[in-house]
Amino acid sequence: MTILRMSTLFHRTLRxxxxxxxxxxxxxxxxxGYIRRAAPGIYTWLPLGWRVLRNVERIVREEMERAGFQEVHFPALLPREPYEATGRWADYGDNLFRLQDRRGADYLLGPTHEEMFTLLVKDIVTSYKDLPVSIFQIQTKYRDEARPRAGLLRGREFVMKDSYSFDIDDDGLTRSYEAHRAAYIRTFERLGLPFVVVAATSGAMGGSASEEFLTPMSAGEDTFVRCPSCGYAANTEAATSAAPHADAHSGAEHPPSQVVNTPDTATIAALVELLNERDDLARADGRAWTAAHTLKNVVVSVRRTDGSFEPLAIGLPGDRELDLHRLAAQMEPAEVATFTDADFTRHPELVKGYIGPGALGSERGVRYLVDPRVAAGTAWVSGADAEGRHAIDLVIGRDVHPDGTIDVAEVRAGDPCPACGHGLDIERGVEMGHIFQLGRKYAEAFDLKVPGPDGKLATLTMGSYGIGVSRAVAAIAETTSDDMGLRWPPEVAPADVHLVAAGKDAAIVEFAEQLAADLAAKGRTVLFDDRTDASAGVKFRDAELVGVPLIVIVGRGLADGVVEVRDRRSGDRLDFATDDVLAQIIAATRR
RNA sequence: CGGGGAGUGGCGCAGCCAGGUAGCGCACCUGCUUUGGGAGCAGGGGGUCGGGAGUUCAAAUCUCCCCUCCCCGACCA
Structure with a gap:
């Protein structure tokens, strides 16, 4: 179909x-030579890179259309008003690129398009008979990230496919969600991207389901757990802890709790050390005290949506840290902040370093939630709400009555899987896609209602689904490259064949030219290294760097009637007879 | 926003501590030789050293202020 001649290609590789x-x-x-930086987090696409990006777009588009979704295209430059209506003009804060027109009217560069899609559907859809509908766009998005990094993986300008589904009821939303989920699986498989579907948090958006498609890689910035035994996977924010099984410090037979003097033990480490030094406090089973026997109470300040604050205490095993991300995800839409010195001053009953259950609980004005491991019947050492004092043999349900449980402790590798109990692995990944049931938040904000079969107006329920298109280019490069360079999967590669003319002999040049023409005539895209000023060695290096999956070398073998064909990904090399090589390449690049 | 590192031809770097008017490799241009794993020789073009102020006879180099980039953290539908 096309011949890209490297002698004239707008391209340069760097050593x-x-x-x-x-x-x-x-x-x-x-x-x-695929991309160049234009500004922090903003990249220019060169010819080869642009081809890869368009291939990824094409695959995404084909899979969306196969699923029956329809493509639209919004502006990237958007008016303020719709985002004002949903509160996101303010909520997005500094992450929003804002600008003004000559009259001073506010605009933004779209970070995501829920508002615009909702308004468009309101304009077009007038009856439940028009539903369900799923529409998508492939669009450049803008977010003024505090710290762009890792090139295309986390930019301030990026290409994203976003879809939105609109249904009259929850069952419809579930069907639309499943349709997207299936389309996403096909899409990522075609892209050649490894992925894990993990449970994610849906936050304040409502709706029940939210899943992320993560590509595991060390450069990733999302942390997720995965069970090697049963396949359970979840973002750490959304992970649930396995129910604890009764263990050594079960408190069923425990003596009555008592308060003891423990000077200078404001930290768990100091407390454990002291407990182990004191013979009178030795454990009944004779084993040493560990941080896991202590109950640590962390107090945070919760800001409700109405602006009021309430203190919240969280009880955790002393060997676990509170994961603020997980807490924030569970408290949404309320916000949480760690307790400040000023907060402690307002609550003199909370003695920093010695906070214990005795001062906690809603009847005392401090809601008290505990980790699932702090289960009824277990016994703990905890603060006694006085400087240098701790309580031992505190049994949950006997001496301590928490207001409930909350699962916000840090997740660790080896923690039991909530589904099967096997030890969990912790891995890093990049979010390549996110599907979630948005519910009616945006439909309500814009009063998006249509008559249902019963003639009554019903607010539509929405799903929101994204794929990072430009990010996928980087993720594919990241997961498929080797020491020598890129190794594109065939469907996204910038060309079908990288043809190298290794030598300047007339016979070599002539044969290579003819082969390039023949391949193009057969519909293949040929990246043809016809440069006369590059040595064979340079051409080989560049071919490996550029990463087209099939490398064909017309060179010294021609004298013996053979052309070499290399598979960039497997490293396999085969010689084919000159009169057979065209057919072999055509067969190898058939789609 | 906090911590760390770095800004010197197109790219990668040295020079800075002990100030003296900019150097190396790659790339680029010309010629000859070479040609299957980033060729050789010869010749050549290109930077005023992130920006500003200061010290000095003299600043890439010393002092002060500012800006930018990278990494870690905070943050991130």
Whole structure:
């Protein structure tokens, strides 16, 4: 179909890694001449990179259309008003690129388009008979990230496919959600991207289901747990802890609790050390005290949506930290902040370092929630609400009556899987897609209602679904490259064949030219290294760097009637007879 | 916003501590030789050293202020 001649291609490879690139995808995409930085977190696409991006777009588009979704296209430059209506003009804060027109009217560069889609559907859809509908766009999005990093993986301008489904009822939303889920699985499989579907938090948006498609990689910034035994996977924010099984410090037979003097033990470590030094406090089973036997109470300040504050105490095993991300995800839409010195001053009953259950509980004005491991019947050492004092043999349900449980402790590798009990792995990944049931938040904000079968107006329920398109280019590069360069899966590669003319002999040039023409005539895209000023060695290196899956070398073998064909990904090399090589390449690049 | 690192031809770096008017490799241009794993020789073009102020006879180098980039953290539908 096309011949891209490297002698004239607008392209340059770099011999050294760029100084400002760290992760493999960023380094290689710049070195191989696919992208260039234009501004922090903003990249220019060169011819080869643009081809890859368009291939990814094409695959995403084909899978969306196969699923019956319809493509639309919104502006990237958006008016303020719709975002004012949903509160996001303010909520987005500094992450929003804002600008003004000549009259001073406010605009923004769209970070996501829920508002616009909702308004468009309100304009077009007038009856339940028009539903369900799922529409999508592939659009450049803008977010003024505090810290763009890792090249395309986390930019301030990026290409995203976003879809929105509109249904008259919850069952419809579930069906639309499942349709997207299936389409996403097909899409990522075609892209050649490894992925894990993990349970995610849906936050304040309502709706029940929210899942992320993560591609595991060390450069990733999302942390998730995965069970190697049963396949359970969840973002750490959404992970649930396995119910505790009765263990050594079960308190069923415990003596009555008592308060003891424990000077200078404001930290768990100091407390454990002291407990182990004191013979009179030795444990009944004779084993040493550990942080896991202590009950740590962390107090945070919760800001409700009406602006009021309430203190909240969380009881955790002393060997666990509170994960603020997990807490924030569970408290949404309320916000949480750690307790400040000023907060402690307002609550003199909370003795920093010695906070115990005795001062906690809603009847005392401090809601008290405990980790699931702090289960009824277990016994603990905890603060006694006085400087240098702790209570031992505190049994949950006997001496302590929490207001409920909350699952916000840090998740650790090896924690039991909530589904099967096997030890969990912790991995890093990049969010490539997110599907979630948005519910009626936006439909309500814009009063999006249509008559249902019963003639009554019903507010539509929505789903929101995204795929990071430009991010996928980086993720594919990241997960498929090797020490020598990129290794594109065939469907996203910038060309079908990288044809190298290794030598200047007339016979070599002539044969290579003819082969390029023949391949193009058969509908293949050929990246043809016809440069006369590059040595064979340079051409081989560049071919490996650029990463087209099939590399064909017309060179010294021609004298023996053979052409070499290499598989960039497997490293396999085969010689084919000159009169057979065209057919072999056509067969190898058939789609 | 906190911590760390770094800004010197297109790219990667040295020079800075002990101030003296900019150097190396790659890339680029010309010529000859070479041609299957980032060729060789010869010649050549290109930077005023992130910006500003200051000290000094003299500043890439010393002092002060500012800006930017990278990494970690905070933050991030």
């Amino acid at each position: 050294d890694d760029p100084n400002d690139a760290e992760v493999a995808s960023h380094r290689l995409l710049v070195r191989s």
